[in-house]
Amino acid sequence: MVSIKDISIRCGVSVATVSKALNDHSDIGQITKENIRKVAKEMGYLPNSFARALKTNRTYNLGVLFMDEAQSGLTHEYFNNVLNSFKVEAEKKGYDITFINKYMGQKTMSYYEHSKYRGVDGVVIACIDFSDPDVIELIRGDLPVVTIDHVFDNRTAITSDNVKGMRDLITYIYEMGHTKIAYIHGADSSVTQNRVGSYYKTLGELGIEVPDEYVVSGIYHDPDTTVKLTKKLLALKDRPTCIIFPDDFSCIGGINAIKENGLRIPEDISVAGYDGILLSQVLDPKITTLQQNTKALGRSAAEKLIALIENPKATIIERVVVEGKVLAGNSVKNLNHK
Structure with a gap:
């Protein structure tokens, strides 16, 4: 596996310079930065997520807690579209997605415990029994949480109007x-x-x-x-x-x-x-x-959750309300013309 040290030797610069270039620091010249990145790509360098986690104290992994009453999972088209939009926005910002549940093989754990076990930086909760004690435990825990289509006093919520x-x-x-x-x-x-x-x-x-x-x-x-x-x-x-x-x-x-x-x-x-x-x-x-508007719902949920993770001191509990629109279709008869 190619390391930062290998790239520094190839480029004839220090390890610190390579690190700064790969992390887009402003105190590195643009030409030097582009050359280092070019060499890194040619050598097949991939950043180590564990090293980044140690350095930033974040895993760049977001938890998704989703379960509906009918147990339809991701065949639920509405929430599938919302979560897909969430995933797209999260990936744009460099985050991966992990689904949270109560089971790890034969072992049972709470949603909060599973979130901690997976080391997620925050959790989005959608279409769940919000009165479930395990959900309440997660809401009251120390992880950043954003809810979709449900409002808690102390958590940011993204809701349809x-x-x-x-x-x-x-x-x-x-x-x-x-x-x-x-x-x-x-x-x-x-x-x-x-x-x-x-x-x-x-x-x-x-x-x-x-x-x-x-x-x-x-x-x-x-x-x-x-x-x-x-x-x-x-x-x-x-x-x-x-x-x-x-x-x-x-x-x-x-x-x-x-x-x-x-x-x-x-x-x-x-x-x-x-x-x-x-x-x-x-x-x-x-x-x-x-x-x-499933795209806006998912995108807003990702934006707000990542903001809570990356800038916790500026945390503001928000209520984001997203409007929809009527699609006329053909299933309602016009009774005005008899």
């Missing part, structure tokens, strides 16, 4: 002539609370009273559960004209239930999703949905 997102989606559906709008929402969380609250508030401002049976508790990213709940809504005597689903993937279950009942979308009943994943826009009809 779920209040505005739901308001915009309902406003669009209302402007298409709908007043009987049902909502199958996801499991209890801050995201769900904000969306449900915005649902009721927006419809109330529009002068629409919501029957209790129009609002049903479901599970995110779970089409099977959505099938059962959709059938209940379809069986109501005063059936809704539009159903909003917890997310685009769950919406597929609702679509299947509607088709099983011999109904057409949007001719007989309208549907809307949430997230704006690619799948929603390749189905027939295209799903009307609220597209969340």
